Amino acid sequence: MSTTNSLKTDYKERIVPALMKEFSYKSVMQVPRLEKIVLNQGLGIAVADKKIIDTAINEMTAITGQKAVATLSRKDISNFKLRKQMPIGVRVTLRHEQMYEFLERLVRVALPRIRDFKGIESKFDGSGNYTLGIQEQIIFPEINIDNISRLLGMNITFVTTAKTDEEGFALLKEFGLPFKHN
Secondary structure: OHHHHHHHHHHHHHHHHHHHHOOOOHHHHHOEEEEEEEEEEOHHHHHHHHHHHHHHHHHHHHHHOOOEEEEEEOOOOOHHOOOOOEEEEEEEEOOOOHHHHHHHHHHHHHHHOOOOOOOOOEOOOEOOOOOEOEEEEEEEOOHHHOOOOOOOOOEEEEEEEEOOHHHHHHHHHHOOOOOOOO
């Protein structure tokens, strides 16, 4: 648990003063903070094979240390052989300690394991949140490559309290996310 505290204390002791100076905030409460990290896997292929969802839930739970839940379809789409309430994805929402712990592992261990890694794109959603797409779940050390039946990608969304993309970018850059230099 000590690693978690290091990122949290790093936020309080180093990141907050740096952002206050950069954006000239009047109060500490104005400084944007990381609210939650949401990991999401869309598994349209699971329509044909139900075991894929179970495998994905186990993998996501191993990666995050928190139980993953299946996401269900909202409506029938006959062209895709999809019925309402069928499991078609997996997601986990991390907050507080687990969030900081996952962020630290992502930045220090998982991202450097990506082949030909040159940094991540810096495209935000317009209100300070950022989604990172990962093609293969095997970059996480918790996943045993020998047990993988198929490579699955995922989206990792960083939800911040930032009002603008610049603030969100500055916050995540301070947390150590390796953005490409534009």
